[in-house]
Amino acid sequence: MTHTTYAFIKANWHADIVDRALEGFCSVIPAGQVDVFDVPGAFEMPLLAYELAVTEKYAAIAAAAFVVDGGIYRHDFVADAVVNGLMRVSLDTRVPVLSVSLTPHQYQETDHHNEIFQKHFVEKGREAAQAALAIGRTKAALAA
Template sequence: MHHISTIEGQMTAKGLSFAILAARFNDTIVDRLVGGAIDYILRHGGERENLTIVRVPGAFEMPLAAKKLAATGKYNAIICLGAVVRGHTPHFDFVAGECTKGLAQVSLDSGVPVGFGLLTTDNLEQAIERAGTKAGNKGVEAASAALELVRVLEQI
């Protein structure tokens, strides 16, 4: 019987540097996502001095900022946080889609993990629920995914 090797990420943020890219649009919700991401990194051994928060106007602007951040070589991962609410965002599908595609492209082109924490909801209530109340916190999820990917890629 052959042994199957498994590569898994140890969930420790010790010594890692993160950029937290946050949209200003819907900032009351995004601030909760940022709080969740910071809390997650710190609880997993990360240090405040290794966190940089970068604010951009909205989701549409995130991919270009993420690309520049990745190009600096300063960050082990970029955690992208925003909220696009159908009722509040003109061209909702376009904005959400372009942001999603753009961030995926940045990650593939740069090799830098991008934690995807863009809420796309039909209304404000859903967004609030996914920013730290009933449905968890998308900022925590994005930070966790970014950290795990950093640690997995180190071993590949």
Template sequence: MRIALVVARFYEDLAERLEAGARAVLAESGITDLETFDVPGAYELPMAAKLAAESGRYAAVVCLGAVIRGETSHYDYVCGEAARGIQTVQLETGVPCSFGVLTVDTLHQALARSGGDKRDSGRHAAEAVLALLAVKQRLATAG
């Protein structure tokens, strides 16, 4: 099984932490055939996810990144469009896509949610894709 990781690199240190968490879960599940696609920011995740999903080369796409609230409404647009876009990709293609994008107010919150003391959103995004793949497989073999 081959899985695509689409990673928004705007916050490089957070992206690395999220990717490490996702890779760890997938490796624990025996999945090592991974390909990473880097994009500048979260806004670009849906398009990269769509390209990966439509290629037919991947069973699933894990989308990772971070958006930290600033002083303008830019945050709201980026978060909303990234979430909507990734959801649309999976619904239109049938290829499971997970939303491992941190949407936080501060860098401290982002660090806590990327393998810090709160949770590891990279791990959770990989776990979500695995759960969707299990449902898909179960329904495909149900008879």
């Protein structure tokens, strides 16, 4: 069965930036085909991605977060755990899980940086949607 619905998980930390990824995603895949789910932060995304994947309702799942350096190096561990967790969900469930999770090395909460990353997240959301569609085409061709 070919699914035409996609799940989009977004972390609420830095929502002014992260929400822009959804905007980019929906510029490629119509919003009516996208179920949106909010989580508190990036760390919660893999579990929800797993719960969504096992429903077998989604052609693909995209997960967006902005993990910044708070000065204690914790961001590296969080980012690594999140990306590895999302990949594990994809491999375990065979549902494509796409990461729009970014961890900039140099981020300061200024208007200039926020504007740069907001634009970047729009583009990354677009790229995730294009990847989801491409993976769907490949999976359909393999099944034929």
